[in-house]
Amino acid sequence: MTQGRKQALSALLLGALLVVAARLAGGRTAPPLYDSFATADAYRFLHPGPGQAGNPTSATTTVPYTGKDTGAQTLATGENPPQAQILIGADSMVIPSGAHSITISITPVDTPKPAPPNGVVAGNTYLYRIASDTGQAVTLRPDHPVSIVLRGPTGTTQGTVQLFDGTAWQPQTTVPVGGPNIFAANTTQLGDAALVAPPQAAPAVPPQAGMPWLIWVIAGAAVAITASVLLWSARHRPAGRR
């Protein structure tokens, strides 16, 4: 084996080990494979204004219950990426005896009043709910919080997930989770949840929204630049390299 091949294999081994280490150490919300750019769907508003999309989706799933823990559950609304999600870890729910199934649901709802005092609701308010088929409440274990994830409209650079407790909005410890405009919080209470942005950071309709032709102009310019560079390069290639 040549020295160069040994060096290359060493680098590859190191790279593979680093990839495994990075994944295990906390790269779970990093892009799946490094360049996952794709255009997100326009945010769907429950009450759309001019130029805004409407008809946000709901999500519902029913899980059979046989007396044993139902395991981890995830649920997301249908947008791309979803506007609301929930991640329930194993052994997180206290399910009443006698139940044969539970239903987890996420539904866009009107924002209850009073409005959050320290910001504006970015996007929709969603009702997170878990119910058993007996009608009794399913509660969450205090030591096993669930994660609720909310996406705001384009331009929501800051936000706090807040839960409405029946009288006021309660801010939750919130982290951005990698994707644009997406934030998550762990909680042991469900109900009405919203992403609340500081007033100065409230998203606005992008000035170029509704101008799809602009993308094509830019894409055309990119192709023209590329073609020009390639043509120029071909014509000016040094004679020794032909």
Added chain:
Amino acid sequence: MRVLAPARPALVALRVVVGVGVALGVRVGVAAWVGGGVGEAGTSLAAAGVFAALMLAIAVRPAGHAAFGARRAAADERGRPLHREIVSGGIGVGIAGGAVLVVLAAVLPRTPLHVWPRPHGVTVLTWTVLVAFVAVAEELVFRGVLFDAVARAAGVFAACAVCAVAFAIVHVPLYGWQALPLDIAVGVWLGGLRMLSGGVAAPAVAHTVADMGAWFLV
């Protein structure tokens, strides 16, 4: 392994770094202008296209021999046509290298949450072309021009490390600091493919294959 590099590697490296910085700034600016926010840089197709074109402009002339130089030398030595040498070496190594990255991403723990937009419908075609365009352009710069310049000055291991760090830093404005360790690791892997194959075709193909895998894993 033969390293083909320009005579003044420090100047080339500096030029590349400045050029990449400008290209990244333009990408973020276009994303903010078209997409509605700086945070959209990682998902704006138009910004990605402009970025790739600028990266190609940085790389294309000096990278011509970086991409194929060692392959050409090997082809000459073995008496085989250049295109066959590239296909048998760079592309084969690249496909295998990309497959390893996809498998690692699939089997290792990752969030079950959907936090990135998934290409779908008519956007799949645009996305596919752009992913390949961006991946090749990035590899021509990082594992092509920059790798050769640093390798000439400080050796291939240093080149592998420097290019991995530069590659990762470029992705920070797009995906945040949390992506830095993973992108450094992938950069080292792609650098290893560059060292193994002797050209930039292998990491370019591997990068493209790995990015395509995102379609199934997002």
